[in-house]
Amino acid sequence: MTENSTSPSERGKNKIWGRIGWTGMAILPGLVSLVVQILVAFAVILLVAVMAAVKGGLSGVTDPSLLTEQIVNAGMNSMGLIVLLYQVFGLLLFGLWYYFGCGRPRPGKIRRVFSGRAFPVTVLVGVFMCIGATAFLSAAQYVAPNVVEQYEELVEMAGLGTDLWAILASVIIAPVGEEILCRGITFHYAQKAVADMQNRRAAFWIANGMQALMFGIIHGNLIQGTYAFALGLGLGWLRWRYRSLYPSMLAHFVVNFSSTFWLGYLFYVLPESLPVYVLVMLISVGCVCALIRWDRAEA
Numbered sequence: 336m337t338e339n340s341t342s343p344s345e346r347g348k349n350k351i352w353g354r355i356g357w358t359g360m361a362i363l364p365g366l367v368s369l370v371v372q373i374l375v376a377f378a379v380i381l382l383v384a385v386m387a388a389v390k391g392g393l394s395g396v397t398d399p400s401l402l403t404e405q406i407v408n409a410g411m412n413s414m415g416l417i418v419l420l421y422q423v424f425g426l427l428l429f430g431l432w433y434y435f436g437c438g439r440p441r442p443g444k445i446r447r448v449f450s451g452r453a454f455p456v457t458v459l460v461g462v463f464m465c466i467g468a469t470a471f472l473s474a475a476q477y478v479a480p481n482v483v484e485q486y487e488e489l490v491e492m493a494g495l496g497t498d499l500w501a502i503l504a505s506v507i508i509a510p511v512g513e514e515i516l517c518r519g520i521t522f523h524y525a526q527k528a529v530a531d532m533q534n535r536r537a538a539f540w541i542a543n544g545m546q547a548l549m550f551g552i553i554h555g556n557l558i559q560g561t562y563a564f565a566l567g568l569g570l571g572w573l574r575w576r577y578r579s580l581y582p583s584m585l586a587h588f589v590v591n592f593s594s595t596f597w598l599g600y601l602f603y604v605l606p607e608s609l610p611v612y613v614l615v616m617l618i619s620v621g622c623v624c625a626l627i628r629w630d631r632a633e634a
Contacts, residue, residue, distance in 0.1 A: 350531055357528035358545070364432065364520045365549035368425060372555070375421045383413045415498030422504040426512035433519040440519075448579045456630045457573060457582040460623055461589025464569050467619030468562040468590070469598055474612035475558060486558040496595050506595055510587035513550070517567060518574040518583045521546040543571040566590060569623060576630065 387409035494501035525542035547567030551560035
């Protein structure tokens with residue numbers, strides 16, 4: 336039976352199954368990322384624990400409680416290395432997946448991608464998204480203090496902002512690897528899931544929402560996942576607007592660099608109150624929307 340002789344109901348079923356299949360493919364990279372995070376953490380902690388046990392034994396430590404404490408401390412001190420190794424391994428894995436599984440895409444010339452308003456828009460979008468995310472985190476302290484406290488303990492444990500390996504991973508490698516994973520692979524499959532929709536604007540935002548959701552999920556906690564979802568929407572728009580991963584990579588770098596090195600000084604001088612943080616968050620969102628409208632005027 337040819338495609339033209341297929342009944343409308345059968346074509347409808349084929350579309351539904353096609354959407355389900357591509358949606359599953361869009362979810363798969365994020366799930367693989369979570370599994371890789373667990374495996375890398377387990378392997379590193381196991382190796383560090385064995386090395387700490389051997390070192391303690393060679394040092395003459397016989398007290399089981401003291402030896403256990405040394406092993407636990409060694410594992411805690413390796414969190415920055417775990418973050419780095421996951422990002423390096425993920426970059427290699429998802430880089431190959433993106434190249435061979437998404438039609439061998441060509442990234443385009445950086446100079447052409449960042450012509451016109453592209454570069455300042457990308458940098459400013461990254462700055463205001465980072466300010467908005469930090470304001471959200473500050474406001475969340477008043478709404479869900481226990482959740483924020485758990486998140487801050489997780490950040491401290493991972494060494495983000497203090498451990499050299501974690502800084503290298505989050506500022507340099509993550510903006511490349513996570514963009515390939517979410518705005519590259521996931522977004523590619525998500526767009527295929529909505530390819531037959533007539534409303535192209537709605538199709539984009541559905542696909543963009545799917546990749547942003549996976550971006551939030553792979554961060555593994557509620558607070559970071561929530562603002563990562565919002566950031567993912569902005570990064571996805573940059574990816575779609577310029578038809579390249581370079582702008583979303585640059586904006587991602589700006590976000591991580593700003594939050595690591597200088598944004599804390601800005602919030603240090605702000606009054607500590609929920610209305611102030613909410614206002615800053617709203618202003619940041621407004622600035623991002625204004626930049627999008629300004630950039631669209633050039634398109």
